[in-house]
Amino acid sequence: MDLSVFRQRLSTLGADIGHWPDHEEAVALLAVSDEAVALLAAAVDEGAEAGDEPLNSALTDAVLDATLGRGAKSSCAP
Amino acid sequence: MLGKSENVDKLDRQGWSDEILFGAARGGDEHAFRVLVDRHARVVRRLALGILGDAHEAEDIAQEAFVAAWRARETWTPEARFTTWLHRIAVNKAIDRYRGRRATPEPADVITRLADAAPAAPVEDQQQRLERRESARSLRDCLRRLPASQRQALTLYYFEDLDVARIAGVLDTTEQAVRSLLKRGKQTLRLLIQRQKSLGLHGSFGFPSTAVDAGR
Numbered sequence: 001m002d003l004s005v006f007r008q009r010l011s012t013l014g015a016d017i018g019h020w021p022d023h024e025e026a027v028a029l030l031a032v033s034d035e036a037v038a039l040l041a042a043a044v045d046e047g048a049e050a051g052d053e054p055l056n057s058a059l060t061d062a063v064l065d066a067t068l069g070r071g072a073k074s075s076c077a078p
Numbered sequence: 079m080l081g082k083s084e085n086v087d088k089l090d091r092q093g094w095s096d097e098i099l100f101g102a103a104r105g106g107d108e109h110a111f112r113v114l115v116d117r118h119a120r121v122v123r124r125l126a127l128g129i130l131g132d133a134h135e136a137e138d139i140a141q142e143a144f145v146a147a148w149r150a151r152e153t154w155t156p157e158a159r160f161t162t163w164l165h166r167i168a169v170n171k172a173i174d175r176y177r178g179r180r181a182t183p184e185p186a187d188v189i190t191r192l193a194d195a196a197p198a199a200p201v202e203d204q205q206q207r208l209e210r211r212e213s214a215r216s217l218r219d220c221l222r223r224l225p226a227s228q229r230q231a232l233t234l235y236y237f238e239d240l241d242v243a244r245i246a247g248v249l250d251t252t253e254q255a256v257r258s259l260l261k262r263g264k265q266t267l268r269l270l271i272q273r274q275k276s277l278g279l280h281g282s283f284g285f286p287s288t289a290v291d292a293g294r
Contacts, residue, residue: 005250012248015124018131019238021230021248027129031173034162037125041165044124059123060115062141067148068108 001025006036015043096160104151115144118161122168129172130179139175143168220270228263231256 001022006029009020017026017040029036091099091113103111119140126139146167147154154163221229227249234240234248242260246253 008250009248012244013238015128017128021233021238022226025226027173027176030129030169034166037165037169038162040128041121041125041161044128045121047124059119059137059140060112063115063119063144063148064108064112066141066145068111 001029003029003033003035003039006033007039010039010043015040015047097156100151100154100160101156103148104154111148114160118164119144122164125165125168126172129169129176135175136172139168139172142171146171216271216274220267220274223270224263224266228259228266231259232263232267235260 005022006026009017009022009026013020017023020026026036030040091102091107091110094102094110094113096114096117099107099110099114103114122143123136123140126143127133127136130136130139143164147164150167154160221232224232230249231245234245235242240248242253242256245256249256249259251259
Protein backbone atom coordinates (compact mmCIF):
# COMPACT_ATOMS: atom_id res chain seq x y z
CA MET A 1 0.00 0.00 0.00
CA ASP A 2 1.25 3.47 -0.79
CA LEU A 3 0.30 6.81 0.71
CA SER A 4 -2.25 7.65 -1.97
CA VAL A 5 -4.17 4.46 -1.26
CA PHE A 6 -3.84 5.10 2.47
CA ARG A 7 -5.35 8.57 2.01
CA GLN A 8 -8.17 7.13 -0.05
CA ARG A 9 -8.96 4.52 2.59
CA LEU A 10 -9.01 7.22 5.25
CA SER A 11 -11.48 9.33 3.30
CA THR A 12 -13.77 6.47 2.32
CA LEU A 13 -13.56 4.05 5.26
CA GLY A 14 -12.52 6.31 8.11
CA ALA A 15 -9.75 6.11 10.68
CA ASP A 16 -10.62 2.71 12.09
CA ILE A 17 -8.04 0.81 10.11
CA GLY A 18 -9.09 -2.41 11.80
CA HIS A 19 -12.03 -2.45 9.37
CA TRP A 20 -10.01 -1.85 6.26
CA PRO A 21 -9.84 -4.84 3.92
CA ASP A 22 -6.09 -4.39 3.61
CA HIS A 23 -5.41 -3.79 7.29
CA GLU A 24 -2.11 -5.64 7.23
CA GLU A 25 -0.85 -3.56 4.32
CA ALA A 26 -1.87 -0.41 6.20
CA VAL A 27 0.02 -1.56 9.29
CA ALA A 28 3.06 -2.26 7.13
CA LEU A 29 2.91 1.28 5.76
CA LEU A 30 2.52 2.76 9.24
CA ALA A 31 5.67 0.95 10.27
CA VAL A 32 7.76 2.87 7.75
CA SER A 33 5.96 6.13 7.01
CA ASP A 34 5.77 9.02 9.46
CA GLU A 35 3.45 10.75 7.02
CA ALA A 36 0.98 7.86 7.20
CA VAL A 37 1.13 8.01 10.99
CA ALA A 38 0.49 11.77 10.89
CA LEU A 39 -2.46 11.34 8.51
CA LEU A 40 -3.98 8.65 10.68
CA ALA A 41 -3.43 10.63 13.88
CA ALA A 42 -5.14 13.67 12.33
CA ALA A 43 -8.09 11.54 11.23
CA VAL A 44 -8.31 9.89 14.64
CA ASP A 45 -8.20 13.29 16.30
CA GLU A 46 -11.12 14.52 14.19
CA GLY A 47 -13.09 11.37 14.88
CA ALA A 48 -12.42 11.64 18.59
CA GLU A 49 -14.13 14.99 18.70
CA ALA A 50 -17.13 13.53 16.88
CA GLY A 51 -17.85 10.94 19.54
CA ASP A 52 -15.11 8.94 21.15
CA GLU A 53 -15.52 7.07 24.37
CA PRO A 54 -14.39 9.18 27.33
CA LEU A 55 -10.79 8.97 28.32
CA ASN A 56 -10.19 6.74 31.25
CA SER A 57 -8.54 8.96 33.85
CA ALA A 58 -6.91 5.83 35.26
CA LEU A 59 -4.74 5.82 32.16
CA THR A 60 -3.33 9.23 32.99
CA ASP A 61 -2.78 8.23 36.60
CA ALA A 62 -1.09 4.99 35.57
CA VAL A 63 1.25 6.85 33.24
CA LEU A 64 2.13 9.38 35.90
CA ASP A 65 2.66 6.66 38.47
CA ALA A 66 4.97 4.82 36.10
CA THR A 67 6.96 7.89 35.10
CA LEU A 68 6.98 10.31 37.99
CA GLY A 69 6.16 7.89 40.77
CA ARG A 70 3.17 7.79 43.07
CA GLY A 71 4.63 10.58 45.14
CA ALA A 72 4.25 12.91 42.19
CA LYS A 73 0.50 13.14 42.53
CA SER A 74 0.44 13.74 46.21
CA SER A 75 3.26 16.25 45.99
CA CYS A 76 1.01 18.38 43.77
CA ALA A 77 -1.76 18.48 46.33
CA PRO A 78 -2.10 21.58 48.50
CA MET B 79 -9.15 14.03 42.24
CA LEU B 80 -6.83 16.94 41.75
CA GLY B 81 -6.08 19.40 44.47
CA LYS B 82 -7.04 23.04 44.00
CA SER B 83 -3.50 24.22 43.42
CA GLU B 84 -2.90 21.40 40.98
CA ASN B 85 -5.95 22.43 38.97
CA VAL B 86 -4.62 25.96 38.85
CA ASP B 87 -1.23 24.67 37.72
CA LYS B 88 -2.86 22.58 35.02
CA LEU B 89 -4.98 25.49 33.80
CA ASP B 90 -1.89 27.67 33.64
CA ARG B 91 -0.34 25.22 31.24
CA GLN B 92 -3.33 24.46 29.00
CA GLY B 93 -2.31 27.13 26.52
CA TRP B 94 1.26 25.93 26.24
CA SER B 95 2.43 24.18 23.11
CA ASP B 96 3.37 20.51 23.30
CA GLU B 97 7.00 21.33 22.83
CA ILE B 98 7.05 23.89 25.63
CA LEU B 99 5.19 21.49 27.89
CA PHE B 100 7.59 18.63 27.23
CA GLY B 101 10.56 20.88 27.64
CA ALA B 102 9.16 21.94 31.01
CA ALA B 103 8.41 18.34 31.92
CA ARG B 104 11.99 17.40 31.16
CA GLY B 105 13.03 20.12 33.52
CA GLY B 106 10.98 18.53 36.29
CA ASP B 107 7.57 20.19 35.80
CA GLU B 108 5.20 17.35 36.70
CA HIS B 109 2.07 19.35 35.92
CA ALA B 110 3.32 19.97 32.41
CA PHE B 111 3.68 16.25 31.81
CA ARG B 112 0.20 15.60 33.17
CA VAL B 113 -1.25 18.14 30.76
CA LEU B 114 0.57 16.44 27.89
CA VAL B 115 -0.76 13.03 28.84
CA ASP B 116 -4.29 14.37 29.21
CA ARG B 117 -4.01 16.12 25.86
CA HIS B 118 -2.72 13.20 23.82
CA ALA B 119 -3.76 9.96 25.52
CA ARG B 120 -6.99 9.71 23.56
CA VAL B 121 -5.35 9.86 20.13
CA VAL B 122 -2.50 7.60 21.18
CA ARG B 123 -4.98 5.04 22.43
CA ARG B 124 -7.03 5.27 19.23
CA LEU B 125 -3.94 4.79 17.07
CA ALA B 126 -3.13 1.61 18.97
CA LEU B 127 -6.75 0.48 18.82
CA GLY B 128 -6.80 0.74 15.03
CA ILE B 129 -3.76 -1.48 14.76
CA LEU B 130 -4.63 -3.97 17.48
CA GLY B 131 -8.43 -3.98 17.49
CA ASP B 132 -8.55 -4.57 21.22
CA ALA B 133 -9.42 -1.79 23.67
CA HIS B 134 -7.53 -3.27 26.61
CA GLU B 135 -4.38 -3.81 24.61
CA ALA B 136 -4.70 -0.31 23.18
CA GLU B 137 -4.85 1.09 26.69
CA ASP B 138 -1.73 -0.87 27.59
CA ILE B 139 0.09 0.42 24.55
CA ALA B 140 -0.92 4.02 25.29
CA GLN B 141 0.52 3.69 28.75
CA GLU B 142 3.69 2.06 27.46
CA ALA B 143 4.12 4.78 24.83
CA PHE B 144 4.01 7.59 27.37
CA VAL B 145 6.34 5.76 29.69
CA ALA B 146 8.75 5.12 26.81
CA ALA B 147 8.56 8.78 25.78
CA TRP B 148 9.35 9.83 29.32
CA ARG B 149 12.28 7.45 29.57
CA ALA B 150 13.62 8.66 26.22
CA ARG B 151 12.95 12.33 27.00
CA GLU B 152 16.61 13.29 26.77
CA THR B 153 16.72 12.06 23.15
CA TRP B 154 13.91 14.37 22.02
CA THR B 155 15.02 17.67 20.56
CA PRO B 156 12.79 20.76 20.66
CA GLU B 157 13.13 21.14 16.88
CA ALA B 158 11.15 17.91 16.45
CA ARG B 159 7.40 18.05 16.72
CA PHE B 160 6.40 16.33 19.95
CA THR B 161 3.33 14.58 18.51
CA THR B 162 5.29 13.16 15.56
CA TRP B 163 7.73 11.66 18.02
CA LEU B 164 5.09 10.40 20.44
CA HIS B 165 2.86 8.92 17.74
CA ARG B 166 5.81 7.11 16.20
CA ILE B 167 6.63 5.56 19.57
CA ALA B 168 3.01 4.48 20.06
CA VAL B 169 2.60 3.07 16.55
CA ASN B 170 5.86 1.13 16.80
CA LYS B 171 4.79 -0.37 20.10
CA ALA B 172 1.37 -1.30 18.73
CA ILE B 173 2.91 -2.86 15.63
CA ASP B 174 5.37 -4.85 17.75
CA ARG B 175 2.45 -6.16 19.79
CA TYR B 176 0.42 -6.86 16.65
CA ARG B 177 3.21 -8.78 14.96
CA GLY B 178 3.93 -10.73 18.08
CA ARG B 179 0.28 -11.64 18.35
CA ARG B 180 0.06 -12.81 14.74
CA ALA B 181 2.26 -15.71 15.70
CA THR B 182 -0.63 -16.74 17.91
CA PRO B 183 -2.99 -18.77 15.73
CA GLU B 184 -6.33 -17.44 16.96
CA PRO B 185 -7.04 -13.70 16.81
CA ALA B 186 -10.33 -13.79 18.66
CA ASP B 187 -11.91 -10.87 16.86
CA VAL B 188 -11.41 -12.34 13.41
CA ILE B 189 -12.69 -15.72 14.42
CA THR B 190 -15.70 -14.21 16.13
CA ARG B 191 -16.63 -12.15 13.10
CA LEU B 192 -16.23 -15.06 10.76
CA ALA B 193 -18.07 -17.42 13.03
CA ASP B 194 -20.88 -14.93 13.57
CA ALA B 195 -21.30 -14.68 9.81
CA ALA B 196 -21.97 -18.40 9.64
CA PRO B 197 -25.57 -19.51 9.89
CA ALA B 198 -25.77 -21.46 13.10
CA ALA B 199 -28.24 -23.91 14.51
CA PRO B 200 -30.58 -22.29 17.10
CA VAL B 201 -29.10 -24.31 19.88
CA GLU B 202 -25.50 -25.31 19.69
CA ASP B 203 -23.78 -27.81 21.81
CA GLN B 204 -20.12 -27.55 22.57
CA GLN B 205 -19.18 -29.82 19.69
CA GLN B 206 -21.12 -27.68 17.20
CA ARG B 207 -19.47 -24.53 18.50
CA LEU B 208 -16.06 -26.10 18.11
CA GLU B 209 -16.89 -27.19 14.57
CA ARG B 210 -18.12 -23.71 13.71
CA ARG B 211 -14.97 -22.14 15.05
CA GLU B 212 -12.94 -24.64 13.10
CA SER B 213 -14.86 -23.77 9.94
CA ALA B 214 -14.26 -20.10 10.56
CA ARG B 215 -10.56 -20.75 10.97
CA SER B 216 -10.49 -22.68 7.72
CA LEU B 217 -12.37 -19.94 5.92
CA ARG B 218 -9.87 -17.40 7.16
CA ASP B 219 -7.02 -19.55 5.90
CA CYS B 220 -8.68 -19.82 2.50
CA LEU B 221 -9.35 -16.09 2.32
CA ARG B 222 -5.71 -15.38 3.03
CA ARG B 223 -4.70 -17.51 0.08
CA LEU B 224 -6.80 -15.51 -2.38
CA PRO B 225 -5.16 -12.86 -4.54
CA ALA B 226 -5.22 -9.55 -2.65
CA SER B 227 -7.76 -7.86 -4.93
CA GLN B 228 -10.22 -10.77 -4.63
CA ARG B 229 -9.73 -10.98 -0.86
CA GLN B 230 -10.32 -7.24 -0.46
CA ALA B 231 -13.47 -7.30 -2.57
CA LEU B 232 -14.93 -10.30 -0.74
CA THR B 233 -14.06 -8.87 2.67
CA LEU B 234 -15.70 -5.54 1.89
CA TYR B 235 -18.75 -7.23 0.43
CA TYR B 236 -19.39 -9.85 3.08
CA PHE B 237 -17.93 -8.41 6.26
CA GLU B 238 -18.24 -4.67 5.76
CA ASP B 239 -21.56 -4.93 3.90
CA LEU B 240 -20.50 -2.46 1.25
CA ASP B 241 -22.32 -2.51 -2.06
CA VAL B 242 -20.55 -2.88 -5.37
CA ALA B 243 -20.47 0.86 -6.06
CA ARG B 244 -18.88 1.59 -2.69
CA ILE B 245 -16.32 -1.17 -3.13
CA ALA B 246 -15.43 0.24 -6.54
CA GLY B 247 -14.74 3.56 -4.84
CA VAL B 248 -12.63 1.99 -2.13
CA LEU B 249 -10.60 -0.10 -4.53
CA ASP B 250 -10.42 2.69 -7.11
CA THR B 251 -11.84 0.58 -9.89
CA THR B 252 -15.07 0.12 -11.84
CA GLU B 253 -18.23 -1.60 -10.66
CA GLN B 254 -17.83 -4.13 -13.45
CA ALA B 255 -14.33 -4.93 -12.22
CA VAL B 256 -15.66 -5.40 -8.69
CA ARG B 257 -18.36 -7.80 -9.92
CA SER B 258 -15.67 -9.72 -11.72
CA LEU B 259 -13.46 -9.79 -8.62
CA LEU B 260 -16.36 -11.05 -6.51
CA LYS B 261 -17.22 -13.72 -9.03
CA ARG B 262 -13.64 -14.93 -9.42
CA GLY B 263 -13.04 -14.61 -5.69
CA LYS B 264 -16.02 -16.83 -4.91
CA GLN B 265 -14.92 -19.36 -7.50
CA THR B 266 -11.41 -19.43 -6.11
CA LEU B 267 -12.70 -19.63 -2.57
CA ARG B 268 -14.98 -22.50 -3.49
CA LEU B 269 -12.08 -24.38 -5.07
CA LEU B 270 -9.87 -23.84 -2.05
CA ILE B 271 -12.63 -25.03 0.27
CA GLN B 272 -13.32 -28.10 -1.83
CA ARG B 273 -9.62 -28.89 -1.87
CA GLN B 274 -9.44 -28.65 1.91
CA LYS B 275 -12.55 -30.78 2.24
CA SER B 276 -11.11 -33.44 -0.03
CA LEU B 277 -8.00 -33.48 2.11
CA GLY B 278 -10.20 -33.97 5.14
CA LEU B 279 -9.05 -30.77 6.75
CA HIS B 280 -11.08 -28.89 9.31
CA GLY B 281 -14.82 -28.55 9.71
CA SER B 282 -18.00 -28.29 7.74
CA PHE B 283 -17.50 -24.82 6.20
CA GLY B 284 -20.98 -23.67 7.06
CA PHE B 285 -20.28 -20.07 6.13
CA PRO B 286 -18.57 -20.24 2.78
CA SER B 287 -20.64 -22.95 1.20
CA THR B 288 -23.87 -21.27 2.26
CA ALA B 289 -22.92 -17.68 1.67
CA VAL B 290 -21.09 -18.24 -1.57
CA ASP B 291 -23.80 -20.45 -3.00
CA ALA B 292 -26.45 -17.94 -1.93
CA GLY B 293 -24.79 -15.33 -4.09
CA ARG B 294 -23.74 -13.00 -1.28
